[in-house]
Amino acid sequence: MRSSDWFIRPLPKLAPASRLICLPYAGGSAATYVSWARSLPAEVELIALQPPGRGARMAETPHAEMEPLIAELLGVFPQVTDRPYVLFGHSLGSRVGFELALQCQRRGLPLPACFIASGSRAPQLRKRELPVHNLPQAEFVAQLRELAGTPEEILTNGELIQLLLPLLRADFRIADLYCAAPTRLNCPLVVLAGTEDEMVNSQEVAAWRELAGSDCTIHLVAGGHFFVEHNRAWVLERVNAVIAQVTKLSS
DSSP: OOHHHHEEOSSOOSSOSEEEEEEOOTTOOTHHHHGGGGGSOTTEEEEEEOOTTSGGGTTSOOOSSHHHHHHHHHTTGGGGOSSOEEEEEETHHHHHHHHHHHHHHHHTOOOOSEEEEESOOOTTSOOSSOOOTTSOHHHHHHHHHHHTOSOHHHHTOHHHHHHHHHHHHHHHHHHHHOOOOOOOBSSOEEEEEETTOSSSOHHHHHGGGGGBSSOEEEEEESSSTTHHHHTHHHHHHHHHHHHHHHHHHHO
């Protein structure tokens, strides 16, 4: 495995002042964040993380458990923590981001200057709904359609959905089964929550406060579960506000 397999840099910077490191949602990829690079300050480098099983790593077996996923990522992650960084994850990406930050904390590796958890219940809470990753294909696809995060042209393309099912089932298995130890992170926490998100209720959002070792700020975003796609301008405005605050504190 090459470290470059994990790190997608749309606009590489020779000596960035800081980095924004982003994790995809279940079934998503680094492509979600590539366009963000042009909306960030010139001195900030965007790194979109690309786990196995998607994009150029499509031929690799996707991880179906959190522990080996984080173990592989930790093997290369120190290469991008030589600068102050903000960590961003949406939905499953928020919970992967929490576990990544937690393992960095336990190993004495640099923590994010701020962790932005977007569109997710707090990771110490178990999922309220029944697992979906092991449903028969027709029922699983119906669940994907209801979540509205997978384009309809993919769901109705038999050949394409067969290609993507291993990744989708693996990601949703982590989403269904992962439950974190309720440990506080020693970094500021910003939580973004959709006002019409039927997958995450207000109590599950508020529970992120239990994991904050310092500041925890919660912002409500207009939209459903995939506001990160449908209300991108607002999300980027909030991300840039966090970056500005981090820059101010580190200068």
